[in-house]
Amino acid sequence: MMLWIRNIKIHLVRIERLAKDARKKVLDMLKKGGIKGDPEKFLNTYLQFFIIDPVRDEPTNLMRRLEHLLNIRQRRFKLGLKQVLPSLGEFTRANLEIMIEAARALDIIYRLVRHYLMLGEKTNNWILIMQLELEMPQIVKLAETYHKALDAFKEGKPIGDGIGPLVAATLMNSGGSAVKREVVEDTIVGVVERKNRKLYVIKAKGPGGTVGKPGEAVKKVIEELKDKVSRIIMIDAALKLEGEKTGEVIEGVGAAIGDPGPEKFKIESVAMEHNIPLDSIIIKESLEEAITPMRKEISDAVEKVIEKIDKALEERTKEGDVVIVVGVGNSIGIAQ
Amino acid sequence: MQISEFYTLLLLMLLLFLITSLIRTIIERKKTKKEQYKTRTLIKCAKCGYTEERDFQIGDYVLKPEKECPKCKTITRIHRIYDVKVPKK
Numbered sequence: 001m002m003l004w005i006r007n008i009k010i011h012l013v014r015i016e017r018l019a020k021d022a023r024k025k026v027l028d029m030l031k032k033g034g035i036k037g038d039p040e041k042f043l044n045t046y047l048q049f050f051i052i053d054p055v056r057d058e059p060t061n062l063m064r065r066l067e068h069l070l071n072i073r074q075r076r077f078k079l080g081l082k083q084v085l086p087s088l089g090e091f092t093r094a095n096l097e098i099m100i101e102a103a104r105a106l107d108i109i110y111r112l113v114r115h116y117l118m119l120g121e122k123t124n125n126w127i128l129i130m131q132l133e134l135e136m137p138q139i140v141k142l143a144e145t146y147h148k149a150l151d152a153f154k155e156g157k158p159i160g161d162g163i164g165p166l167v168a169a170t171l172m173n174s175g176g177s178a179v180k181r182e183v184v185e186d187t188i189v190g191v192v193e194r195k196n197r198k199l200y201v202i203k204a205k206g207p208g209g210t211v212g213k214p215g216e217a218v219k220k221v222i223e224e225l226k227d228k229v230s231r232i233i234m235i236d237a238a239l240k241l242e243g244e245k246t247g248e249v250i251e252g253v254g255a256a257i258g259d260p261g262p263e264k265f266k267i268e269s270v271a272m273e274h275n276i277p278l279d280s281i282i283i284k285e286s287l288e289e290a291i292t293p294m295r296k297e298i299s300d301a302v303e304k305v306i307e308k309i310d311k312a313l314e315e316r317t318k319e320g321d322v323v324i325v326v327g328v329g330n331s332i333g334i335a336q
Numbered sequence: 337m338q339i340s341e342f343y344t345l346l347l348l349m350l351l352l353f354l355i356t357s358l359i360r361t362i363i364e365r366k367k368t369k370k371e372q373y374k375t376r377t378l379i380k381c382a383k384c385g386y387t388e389e390r391d392f393q394i395g396d397y398v399l400k401p402e403k404e405c406p407k408c409k410t411i412t413r414i415h416r417i418y419d420v421k422v423p424k425k
Contacts, residue, residue: 156395
């Protein structure tokens with residue numbers, strides 16, 4: 001047990017160093033942006049900011065209650081940043097927001113590992129210590145991934161998760177520029193003709209780091225078009241299994257979106273209500289590849305995804321049909 | 337062969353196994369550490385298809401208007417930004 005504790009402590013020092021470095025990077029960005037007031041105090045408020053899960057024993061309106069809480073949290077973050085950094089550009093502020101999220105994730109990992117280590121030592125619980133020791137390599141890898149992601153967020157580089165918005169941006173700008181508008185907060189819809197079909201392409205507003213509200217956008221577009229939509233095609237990055245190839249493109253059905261629930265629920269509900277088939281195309285990548293700068297193998301998948309969309313349009317829709325294409329993911333470093 | 341000689345041989349074999357596995361672990365750890373990536377920006381002219389690749393600069397984003405195309409003089413745009421593996425020296 002002594003050896004396990006010693007080993008966990010060595011790893012904990014490494015995680016602490018990563019968490020401190022992440023904190024320093026965010027503080028530097030806040031100072032560089034000309035923050036009003038004490039940056040340390042501001043960051044401390046948001047690093048330990050919490051959200052209380054809605055009651056799950058009573059499922060009535062669960063998704064709406066969760067969405068309400070998530071919206072409040074997002075607005076608090078946005079407003080807080082706007083108040084202390086009014087002169088900073090909208091996109092830089094969005095990037096700073098996700099930098100704080102990454103620093104927060106590292107802080108949570110550090111505090112949790114420390115908690116279980118101290119608890120195991122205090123209660124002499126060797127099972128707890130053994131479990132922690134066995135999980136340490138994966139925990140350290142996760143912490144390193146979040147730390148690597150910080151640099152991408154700081155410099156505004158597209159990340160692996162941005163493959164959905166990248167496909168959407170490519171579609172919006174293929175064969176002339178599409179007519180674009182902000183359909184809901186932080187979410188853009190562009191109308192473009194392709195294969196004699198009318199495509200409503202949805203993506204998060206870039207080049208700032210945001211995921212937008214794709215579910216709400218799909219719902220609004222369908223309500224505007226009143227039963228004219230014949231198909232929904234969703235594109236998203238998905239976690240690959242070890243041994244699988246990065247950038248592999250595969251097809252399926254269902255809402256391809258990895259949100260906490262409300263956006264996925266909205267898409268499924270509206271598709272079911274209007275009886276619209278829901279196709280999905282996913283691009284395989286690891287968690288590390290999803291939150292660090294986009295690898296070339298992932299970027300090269302854009303053409304393969306567009307080929308699959310064209311094939312779906314030809315085989316599963318008719319000329320003149322209206323189709324919604326949703327590029328799900330973080331649009332950092334990707335405009336429209 | 338006496339029992340003591342047998343145990344010495346066994347110990348020597350075990351020691352040899354431990355040393356080789358230690359060396360293998362160190363070599364593999366070095367191999368994974370050396371894997372480094374570099375971010376590149378691909379600029380493309382939508383009209384004539386001219387492409388140019390350069391290192392990523394802060395402020396770059398996909399679809400950002402860039403310089404004039406040297407072939408057809410239309411404004412080029414950033415087409416892709418991606419990480420490429422830096423070849424091992």
